[in-house]
Amino acid sequence: MPSSRSALPHGKAADVRAAVCHTYGEPEVVTVEELPSPPLGAGQVRVRVVAAAVNFPDVLLVADHYQLSVPTPFVPGSEFAGVVEEIGDGVRSFTVGDRVMGTLMMGGFAEEVVAGAEGLLTIPSGVDDRHAAAFGVAHRTAFHILRSVAALQPGEELLVLGAGGGVGLAAVQLGAQMGASVTAVASSVAKLEAAASYGASNGIDYRGVDLRASLRTVLREGSDVVFDPVGGELAEPALRSLRWGGRFVTVGYASGVIPRIPLNLVLLKGCRILGFQFRDFAEHAPEALARNDRELWSLLGDGSIVPHIGAVFGLDEVANALRLVADGRAVGKVVLDIAATP
Ligand SMILES: NC(=O)c1ccc[n+]([C@@H]2O[C@H](COP(=O)([O-])OP(=O)(O)OC[C@H]3O[C@@H](n4cnc5c(N)ncnc54)[C@H](OP(=O)(O)O)[C@@H]3O)[C@@H](O)[C@H]2O)c1
Numbered sequence: 047m048p049s050s051r052s053a054l055p056h057g058k059a060a061d062v063r064a065a066v067c068h069t070y071g072e073p074e075v076v077t078v079e080e081l082p083s084p085p086l087g088a089g090q091v092r093v094r095v096v097a098a099a100v101n102f103p104d105v106l107l108v109a110d111h112y113q114l115s116v117p118t119p120f121v122p123g124s125e126f127a128g129v130v131e132e133i134g135d136g137v138r139s140f141t142v143g144d145r146v147m148g149t150l151m152m153g154g155f156a157e158e159v160v161a162g163a164e165g166l167l168t169i170p171s172g173v174d175d176r177h178a179a180a181f182g183v184a185h186r187t188a189f190h191i192l193r194s195v196a197a198l199q200p201g202e203e204l205l206v207l208g209a210g211g212g213v214g215l216a217a218v219q220l221g222a223q224m225g226a227s228v229t230a231v232a233s234s235v236a237k238l239e240a241a242a243s244y245g246a247s248n249g250i251d252y253r254g255v256d257l258r259a260s261l262r263t264v265l266r267e268g269s270d271v272v273f274d275p276v277g278g279e280l281a282e283p284a285l286r287s288l289r290w291g292g293r294f295v296t297v298g299y300a301s302g303v304i305p306r307i308p309l310n311l312v313l314l315k316g317c318r319i320l321g322f323q324f325r326d327f328a329e330h331a332p333e334a335l336a337r338n339d340r341e342l343w344s345l346l347g348d349g350s351i352v353p354h355i356g357a358v359f360g361l362d363e364v365a366n367a368l369r370l371v372a373d374g375r376a377v378g379k380v381v382l383d384i385a386a387t388p
Contacts, residue, residue, distance in 0.1 A: 062157040
């Protein structure tokens with residue numbers, strides 16, 4: 047995700063409502079307040095936010111457990127959709143009234159956001175604001191990984207951990223769309239049902255089972271690609287499911303535990319362990335990023351991919367929305383309906 051300004055906005059006189067994190071901690075530290083409308087600089091666009099979506103890194107930023115630390119106070123929120131309200135000097139790509147979606151390090155949980163024009167994308171006609179807001183982080187992360195990092199091929203076996211979460215369910219959808227056979231691993235019936243409805247042909251509820259043995263039963267020939275946004279105890283049995291020459295992509299550690307993998311497994315399997323971090327991919331692979339985004343936007347625009355929205359909250363309920371994600375209970379994406387908030 048591209049970074050943005052780190053302080054609270056101070057600009058125009060009119061106030062806007064926004065979620066604010068004054069001290070690091072649990073989701074409940076986030077409050078909703080009136081703040082001055084953010085100032086607009088050259089090359090920037092002011093967007094009236096209609097919907098925003100919650101991502102696990104929002105929880106980590108509020109707790110100060112993310113790779114980067116953001117000074118308090120700050121407005122959390124890493125993806126949003128809305129309507130262009132004002133254009134800064136030098137902006138040619140948008141006009142007032144355009145519907146746009148964007149991703150930021152923070153600032154999205156507010157009635158207004160100011161973002162660099164280069165970070166905004168036009169919402170395809172026919173896609174509503176909630177689904178546009180829920181698309182930018184999870185589906186882009188999953189698609190860049192499957193397309194460019196894992197180079198998933200039609201007919202391959204894809205194993206997805208955390209398959210009912212935001213990024214995991216996006217990987218299930220996109221993997222199935224790319225012609226892979228998808229095995230979903232998750233902790234509840236509801237999550238596995240969601241994964242099945244988006245194309246997973248196998249589902250494993252890992253609670254109380256020996257995951258390594260379950261994977262052997264379900265994937266007799268092994269997997270080609272493992273997509274892991276969870277880490278912890280699930281990572282090693284998932285890696286053991288790889289057939290010779292397979293690829294394991296480490297995406298995140300929602301379990302809170304960074305796994306340690308015995309390197310002999312890599313030797314024995316002739317497999318590759320790969321990593322992905324969005325901002326590094328954007329910096330080091332801009333051509334692949336642009337190509338993938340074009341392909342992904344076409345899938346969004348023609349209705350081939352519709353993000354799964356598991357829960358919707360008002361801006362006033364932002365702490366509850368963050369809590370649902372923090373506890374790993376969200377199915378698909380959690381959305382804040384900012385426009386519906388009084
Ligand atoms: N590399 C990147 O560029 C990038 C981009 C976006 C996100 N991420 C990372 O990807 C991970 C998933 O993000 P997300 O937005 O998909 O999150 P999410 O919707 O909350 O899903 C995370 C999943 O992790 C599992 N989980 C296991 N233990 C958990 C725990 N103690 N607390 C919470 N969840 C737990 C849950 O699945 P089960 O209940 O089935 O175990 C949950 O559905 C995060 O670590 C995030 O930071 C990385």
